[in-house]
Amino acid sequence: MRLGGRLAAAIEVLEDIGRRHRPVADALRDWGLSHRFAGGGDRAAIGNIVYDALRHKRSAGWLLGEDTPRAIGFGALLLEWGQTAQSLNDALEGDKFAPPLLSDTELKAVADRRPGDAPDAVRADIPEWCVPLFEQAFGEAWVAEGSALATRPPLDLRVNTLQANRARVLAELDGTGAAPASIAAQGIRIPPIDGDGRHPNVQAEPAFQKGWFEVQDEGSQIVAALAGAEAGMQVLDYCAGAGGKTLALSAEMGNTGQIFAHDAEKARLAPIFDRIRRSENRNIQIVSKPAELAPLSSHMDIVLVDAPCTGSGTWRRRPDAKWRLTQKQLDQRRGEQSEILDAARAFVKPGGLLVYITCSVFDAENGEQVAAFRARHGDFTPVDHRKLWDSRFPGHPAAARLGSDGGISLSPALSGTDGFYVCALRRAGSGR
Structure with missing residues (x-):
């Protein structure tokens, strides 16, 4: 397929996503199944256009003067692929599978508009309702951070x-x-x-x-390392999911001690079994039933809570989620996080650590959540996170942002990683 056919296919997928409100991966998979003539290179290129269009939905739409699938598809090529309006029309000329060339109206819009002149929220490529959340999280750097979350990930x-x-x-x-x-x-x-x-x-x-x-994203590796797991410890990964951080902690512990991997949704644990066998992690126990957790109460050196969240820190990889997110969903996640933290604290031994992690950049899920938890449970106090960071990652003092709550935040513009938050809280009492 030539560029024109690939662009037309990308626009078709974008239309499907908008019409049926479905995840981008599902739409691309279904397109591939119904167009088996497309080779692997074609499918990859089409996927790139679709993902770029969703990452840059606002800026691409602004450039063309509307946010239709056609406009953001063309806009993605102009913003991310090094195309100009003229080179794009030249590439599509004579291709019977291509969408109609850029019209005079569209050409004028592109000629008259410069991405740097766009409104702040457009340059940040975030939903309008998220602007206050980004301003709260990043201050004057919020546009740069939003823009970084719209780039292609490593x-x-x-x-x-x-x-x-x-x-x-x-x-x-x-x-x-x-x-x-x-x-x-x-x-x-x-x-x-x-x-x-x-x-x-x-x-x-x-x-x-x-x-x-x-x-595993570098940010995920970093926050797992900040949990401070050491040889011989007893660790509970309370929201283990597919086990990425569980495996990382196991390696940090040198296959000694014990890690208990639990998730309230058993299906999410399914991939961990093959991963354990392949990597030869031998100190991991899968604890899928709530009743199996009871003996662990007040015995854990570390309880890791990689909480369900909006995933706003992963928008580079899941840009469609950016446009589906609502205030109602954010509020729902906050409620879930509060319940999980309250439940997980019971497993931390006196002097042990409760390590709270999200892949969100919103203070509502991060610092505010920690502050609310501490107001409910005064026996948990944040560790010295600057000291923790410097001990784990010396030589990188500017790669992490310390919040007023004492936690650590990572982000694409600051650390070159996905957006992550981690806060380690020590329970009062004797212990380490």
Whole structure:
């Protein structure tokens, strides 16, 4: 397929997403199933246009003067693919599968508008109702942070130190563009793709099959490391999900002590079994039934709460979620977070840590949630997070933002990672 056919397909997928209010991955999958003639390169390019259009929905729409699927599809190519209005029309000329060329009205809109002149919320590429949330979280940097959340993400990997080291994994991934991550000690980064490119299928690599590495955003690796798990500890990962942080903690502990992986939704735990077998983590116990948690009460050195959240810190990877999010959903997540924190605290031993994590950039889910929890439970106090950060990641003092609550925030513009928040709270009493 030429660019015109790929753009037309992307517009079709965008129309499907808007009409049926469905996740982008589902829409792209269904398009591929009904258009089996499209090769892997075509599907990747179409996906890139769709994702770019959703990341830049506001700025692309503003550039063309409307936010239709056609406008944001064309706008994505102008903003992200290095195309000009003229080069785009030239590329589409004579392609019978292409959408109609840019009209005189559209050409004039593109000629008259410069992205840098757009309103702040447009340059940030965030929903209008989220502006106060970004201003609260980032202050004067909110536009830059929103814009960074609209960029293409890298592909990050975590070396499994139980099986390999970073030099060995990098040697295995030679030719993929892989390089050491900037902050995480065991992180590897493959840069964001350009144009119609696609990331290498690292899960097909023998090194992945042998358990030498996992796919995990550098920010997720960082917040897992900040939990402070050490050899011999007793740790509960209360919202373990697919187990990414569970595996990271297990490696930090050198396969000693015990990690109990629990999730209220059993189905979310399903991938962890294969991951444990592949990576040879031997100190992980799956605790799927609430009754099995009872013996752990007041016995855990660390209880990790990777809470369900809006996922606003992951908008680079899930840009469709940005436009589906509502205030009602945010309020629902806050209620869930409060209930989970109140339940999880019971498992922390005196002197132990309750480590609260989200992949959100909103204070309502982060610092405000911690403050409300502490108001309910005065026996939990934040640790010295500057000291914690400097002890874990010396040489990177400017890569983390410390909040008034004492927690640590990461973000694409600041740390080059997805948006994450972590706050470690120590329970009063004897212990470490």
